[in-house]
Amino acid sequence: METSSAGSAASDRLIDAITDWVQQLIRMNALVAAGSDLIPTDLHCLHVLQQTGPTTTGKLGEQVGLSAGAASRMIDRLESTGFVERSRDISDRRKVTVSATVSGLQRAGAAYGGLTARTRQDLEGFSASELDVLMRFVAQSVRSVEAAATSLAAGHPSPE
Structure with missing residues (x-):
């Protein structure tokens, strides 16, 4: 079993690697x-629409x-x-819903096709149990980022 300082050093290396990964994804998104x-x-808006489906402009603005x-x-x-x-909503013409178009999602998705294929290849080197651990970490990290973003949006410092 790792000592606390060894575990901390490994965590620090992982956080640094994730930061590098995020920076490359930001660069990729800017190029796309x-x-x-x-x-x-x-x-970002297209990704939100792809994940959540049609929504109002106001809710979409909050998300991005x-x-x-x-x-x-x-x-x-x-x-x-x-x-x-x-x-427009047929029952309330004042309400406008925004939806991603199929062609729009296809155009945006085409730019990521190579990266998606490469990521799948990268993941082939992991066992099912290792992928489960990665998924558990990513899911928890998403919840942590959501909590921090919600706190910041409410005008509070990021939670510890």
């Missing part, structure tokens, strides 16, 4: 966005950290390039 005449926040006005301009950009579409 630039190649589609978009900005990285637009791609934009004001209502900035979210509306983002949707204008994405709509003009065919990545999303707006539709």
Whole structure:
């Protein structure tokens, strides 16, 4: 069993590696966005829509950290390039729902096809039990980031 300091050093190395990975993903997203005449926040919006399905501009803005006005301009950009579409609620015409288009998701997804294939190859070297451990770590990390982001959005410092 690892000593506390050895475990701490291993944790520090892992955190550094994750930071490097995140930085490369940010770079990748910026390059994909630039190649589609978009900005990285637009791609974030498409990812949210892909994960959650249709939603309102206001809720989408909250998810990507934009004001209502900035979210509306983002949707204008994405709509003009065919990545999303707006539709009015038939029972309340004031309510507008934003949806990703199939062609928009296909165009954005095509840019990530090589990375997805390479990631699958990277994962082939792990056993099912190792993948379970990785999944458990990633799921917990997502919850931790969500909690920290929620705290910051509410004007509070990041929880320890």
